Amino acid sequence: MANLTRILRLRDAEIWEYEFLDNQDIIIYFSITDVNRKATIHDNPLATQSELDERDNYLSIDIHSHVDLKKTLEGDTFEDFITEISFLVEHMHDFHNAHVFMKMHVHDNIDLTDFQIEEDEDLHGDEKEQLYTFKRLWIKQTCFRLIEQQLNRKIEEISNSRFCQDLMR
Structure with a gap:
C-alpha cells in the first residue's frame, strides 16, 4: 500500500509525494508537466517521427x-507503482491527445556540503533522521527545479498568476 500526496497543482504541472507504507525509507517525488508543445525525438529517442506527429x-x-x-x-x-502513476495521468483532461513519457531520475549522489547536524536531537531528531529529512527536501527541490526548467518560469511566478485548483481548461 502507498500514500499519495499532491504537493502542488497548477494549470500545467503537478508534484506528488509517493510514500510506501511498508517501506518509508524510500523517498519518491514525481511531477506531471504539460509542456504545451509537441513531443520531439529528444523527449523520447525510441519514438518514430510519425508517432510524434500523431x-x-x-x-x-x-x-x-x-x-x-x-x-x-x-x-x-x-x-x-508505475501503474498507479499512469492511472493518475490517464484521467487528466488532455491525456488522449498527448504523448506521455516517463523518466526516472536517481539522485544517489546528493550534495551534502550544506548538511549540518543540529545538536538538539529532541527538536531535530538524531543524525539519521536529520539526514533523511535533508535528502527528502533536496529531492523535492530538484523536482520543483525541473518543472521550472520545463515551463521556463519560476514556480512563484506560476503560482501567483495561474493557480487553478479546480479550473477546467
Missing part, C-alpha cells in the same frame, strides 16, 4: 528518488 501535446512524468526504484522494489511492486 499527437499535439507532450506530458512529461519525472520520477525522482535517491534509489534506483526498478532495482530496489521487490516483485511486482515496481510495476504497481
Whole structure:
C-alpha cells in the first residue's frame, strides 16, 4: 500500500509525494508537466517521427528518488507503482491527445556540503533522521527545479498568476 500526496497543482504541472507504507525509507517525488508543445525525438529517442506527429501535446512524468526504484522494489511492486502513476495521468483532461513519457531520475549522489547536524536531537531528531529529512527536501527541490526548467518560469511566478485548483481548461 502507498500514500499519495499532491504537493502542488497548477494549470500545467503537478508534484506528488509517493510514500510506501511498508517501506518509508524510500523517498519518491514525481511531477506531471504539460509542456504545451509537441513531443520531439529528444523527449523520447525510441519514438518514430510519425508517432510524434500523431499527437499535439507532450506530458512529461519525472520520477525522482535517491534509489534506483526498478532495482530496489521487490516483485511486482515496481510495476504497481508505475501503474498507479499512469492511472493518475490517464484521467487528466488532455491525456488522449498527448504523448506521455516517463523518466526516472536517481539522485544517489546528493550534495551534502550544506548538511549540518543540529545538536538538539529532541527538536531535530538524531543524525539519521536529520539526514533523511535533508535528502527528502533536496529531492523535492530538484523536482520543483525541473518543472521550472520545463515551463521556463519560476514556480512563484506560476503560482501567483495561474493557480487553478479546480479550473477546467
